[in-house]
Amino acid sequence: MATVDLKDVEKVYGGAVKAVKGVTIAIPDKALCVLVGPSGCGKSTLLRMIAGLETISSGTVSIDGKVVNEIGPTERDIAMVFQNYALYPHMKVYDNMAYGLRNRGMPKDEIDRRVKDVAATLELAHLLDRRPRELSGGQRQRVAMGRAIVRNPKVFLFDEPLSNLDAKLRGQMRVEIKNLQRSLGVTSVYVTHDQLEAMTLADILVVMNAGLVEQMGAPLDIYEKPASTFVASFIGAPPMNLLPIVASGNGATLADGTDIGMAAPANAVTLGFRPEDVDVVMNADRPEGAVALPARVEAVEPVGAESFLYCAAAGNRIVVRVSGRATAKPDDDLRIVAKSEKLHWFDQAGKRV
Numbered sequence: 001m002a003t004v005d006l007k008d009v010e011k012v013y014g015g016a017v018k019a020v021k022g023v024t025i026a027i028p029d030k031a032l033c034v035l036v037g038p039s040g041c042g043k044s045t046l047l048r049m050i051a052g053l054e055t056i057s058s059g060t061v062s063i064d065g066k067v068v069n070e071i072g073p074t075e076r077d078i079a080m081v082f083q084n085y086a087l088y089p090h091m092k093v094y095d096n097m098a099y100g101l102r103n104r105g106m107p108k109d110e111i112d113r114r115v116k117d118v119a120a121t122l123e124l125a126h127l128l129d130r131r132p133r134e135l136s137g138g139q140r141q142r143v144a145m146g147r148a149i150v151r152n153p154k155v156f157l158f159d160e161p162l163s164n165l166d167a168k169l170r171g172q173m174r175v176e177i178k179n180l181q182r183s184l185g186v187t188s189v190y191v192t193h194d195q196l197e198a199m200t201l202a203d204i205l206v207v208m209n210a211g212l213v214e215q216m217g218a219p220l221d222i223y224e225k226p227a228s229t230f231v232a233s234f235i236g237a238p239p240m241n242l243l244p245i246v247a248s249g250n251g252a253t254l255a256d257g258t259d260i261g262m263a264a265p266a267n268a269v270t271l272g273f274r275p276e277d278v279d280v281v282m283n284a285d286r287p288e289g290a291v292a293l294p295a296r297v298e299a300v301e302p303v304g305a306e307s308f309l310y311c312a313a314a315g316n317r318i319v320v321r322v323s324g325r326a327t328a329k330p331d332d333d334l335r336i337v338a339k340s341e342k343l344h345w346f347d348q349a350g351k352r353v
Contacts, residue, residue, distance in 0.1 A: 002029060002063050002064035002077075002154035002155055002187050003026070003027060003028055003029050003062075003063075003064060003065065003187065004025075004026075004027040004033070004050065004061075004062070004063055004155060004187055004189060005025070005026050005027070005060075005061070005062040005065075006023055006024060006025045006026075006046070006050070006059065006060070006061055006062075007024050007059055007060045007062075008022050008023075008024055008058065008059035008060070009022070009023045009024070009046065009049060009056060009058070009059035009060070009061060010022055010023075010056075010057045010058045010059055011042070011045050011046075011049060011054060011056065011057050011211075012057040012058075018211055019042045019045045019211055020042040020045055020046055020049070020211045021042075021210075021211040021212050022059070022212075023042075023046060023059075023208075023211075023212070023213055024213075025206060025213065025216065027187060027189065027204060028187075029187055030185045030186070030187055031187060031188075031203045031204055032178070032181050032188045032190060032201060032202060032203045032204070033188070033189050033190070033202065033203065033204040033205075033206060034189075034190045034191075034192060034197075034198045034201050034202035034204070034205050034206065035047065035189065035190070035191045035192075035206045035208060036191075036192055036193065036194075036195055036197075036198035036202075036205065036206070036207055036208070036234075036235075037193065037207060037208035037209055037214075037234070038193060038209070038234070039193060041208040041209050041210060041211065042208055042210075042211040042212075043191045043193075043208050044159060044160070044191055046191075046208075047157055047159055047189060047191045048159075049061060050063075050078070050155075050157060050189060051073055051076070051078055051080055051157050052068065052071065052072055052073035052076050052078075053073060056069050063076060063077070063078070063154060063155060064154055076155075077153050077154040077155070078153050078154065078155045078156070078157055079147075079148035079149070079151045079153040079155075079156055079157070080148065080156075080157040080158075080159065081141075081144050081145055081148050081156070081157070081158045081159070081161045082144065082159050082161070083159055083160040083161060083163050083164060084164065085132070085140045085141060085143070085144045085164075086144065087132040087140060087143060087144060087147075088132075089131065089132050089133060090131070091131070091132075092128065092129055092130060092131055093119075093124060093127050093128045093129070093130055093131070093132075093135070093143050094115055094119075094128040094129065096132070096143055096147055097115045097118065097119070097128075097143065097146045097147045097150055098111050098112075098115050098150070099147070100147065100150070100151055101114065101115075101150060101151065114150045114152075115128075115146075115150055116128075118146045118149045118150050119146060121149075121180075122142045122143075122145065122146050122149075122180075123142070124139070124142055124143060124146060127139060127143075137164055137165050137166075137169065138165060138169045138172065138173060141161060141162070141165065141173060142176075144161070145161075145177070145180070149180075149184065153186065154186070154187065155186065155187050155188065155189065156181070156186050156187070156188040156189070157188070157189050157190075158177075158188065158189070158190040158191065159191050160191055160192055160193070161173075161177075161190075162174070162192075162194075162197065163192075163194075170194075170197070174197060174200055174201060177190075177201065178200070178201055190202075195234060195235050195236070195237065196237060198219070198235075199219045199223065199235070200219075202218075202219050203218075204216065204217070204218070205217065205218065205219045205222055207222065207230075207231050207234065207235065209230050209234075214227060214228055214230055214231050215227040215228070215231045222235055223235055223236060225344075225352070226240070226272075226344065226352065227351065227352050228346065228350045228351050228352060229242055229270060229272070229346050229350040230350060232272050232344060232346070236274060236275075238275050238308060238319040238321070240272045240273065240274050240275075240344065241272060241273055241274070241275065241316075241318040241319060242270050242271070242272045242346075243255075243270065243271045243272070243314075243316050243318070244269060244270055244271075245260065245264055245268065245269060245270065245271050246269075247264060250263055251263050251264075252264040252268075252271075254271075254293075254314040254315065254316065255314075255315055255316075256314050256315040258293065258294075258314035258315075260291045260293075261290070261291055261292060262289070262290075262291065262340065264345060265345045265353045266353075267347045267348070267353055268345035268346065268347060268353045269346070269347060269348050270345070270346040270347075270350070271291070271343060271344070271345060272343070272344035272345070272346065273291075273338040273342055273343055273344065274321075274342070275308065275318075275319045275320050275321040276321040277338060277339075277342035278320055278336050278337060278338045278342070279336075279337045279338075280309070280320060280322060280328065280334050280335070280336060280337075281334065281335045281337055282334055282335070289339060289340045290337050290338060290339045290340060291337070291338045291340075291343065292335050292336070292337045293313045293314055293318075293335065293336045293337075294313065294314070294333065294334075294335055295311040295312065295313035295318065295333070295334055295335065295336045296311060296312050296313075296331065296332070296333055296334075297309055297310070297311050297328050297329065297330050297331065297332045297333075297334065298310050298311060298312055298317075298330060299330060300326050300328060300329065300330060302325060302326065305323070305324065306321055306322065306323055306324065307321075307322050307324070307325060307326035308320070308321055308322075309321075309322060309326060309328055311334075311336065313336060318336065320336060
């Protein structure tokens with residue numbers, strides 16, 4: 001298979017607009033790397049540079065140890081799955097999957113073997129005589145994946161392949177893609193703006209913002225120790241609660257003067273905690289080694305196995321996740337308690353302290 005290495009990769013449009021700013025990423029063999037970030041952060045541009053569909057302004061892209069900056073897409077031995085499937089509407093499923101192999105001049109019996117083997121793996125064998133218009137969205141996406149798989153490439157590239165599917169089907173396809181990538185053992189780069197999709201699929205997660213890599217690592221490591229307020233607010237649903245603080249003698253207060261009951265680290269100006277990392281109490285006690293904030297419930301959102309409480313606390317809006325059906329109701333007064341080991345601190349630049 002192959003490794004994919006990006007070193008100081010930049011993309012500049014019109015000599016002035018930097019879409020990608022010095023990105024360095026090392027993707028090991030057989031890993032699934034997910035690029036995630038908001039629209040316009042440069043993730044799709046980066047993917048297209050790996051594919052050879054965009055020129056690289058500076059830096060290098062290497063596949064299997066070979067710099068491919070000057071090599072065209074067809075010579076890079078990659079296969080790409082697009083958001084809009086990109087199937088030929090007049091061709092049957094079999095012919096869509098076989099098209100690239102025929103262009104390579106592969107023997108007919110080898111084409112037939114590959115197409116039927118992959119169709120069986122993807123549960124498409126009974127659909128080989130149908131045309132794309134006769135398929136559901138999920139079936140079309142499997143055909144697009146099958147067309148990529150039959151080529152037996154060194155690297156798979158996925159450009160938001162599930163964006164056009166409904167929520168239930170996206171969940172099913174995430175599992176299929178993850179299982180398929182593991183069984184094939186093909187190095188893969190996957191672009192999405194959906195942080196849930198990114199967390200569940202990635203071996204390596206790369207969070208991008210404004211053309212830069214904000215943080216890279218294992219998904220749970222990034223979730224538990226976000227490197228910046230951007231990562232903290234982008235990864236997680238609901239996102240981390242972020243509250244501005246002010247140093248006050250040996251302690252710290254929130255912006256409205258509420259004492260948080262402990263000293264903040266040097267240079268910290270923002271306090272953060274995840275919605276699930278707090279306890280809800282009805283008394284006024286402040287546990288030792290914890291931040292306790294008076295709060296008033298503004299709204300309750302039950303979602304089945306858990307509920308979300310949207311609260312006003314010391315001039316801030318915070319979200320609390322509780323298990324099961326919430327007993328709290330709008331206008332209830334309570335206290336939100338977050339223990340010190342569950343707190344996150346960030347400096348003026350938004351970087352983790």
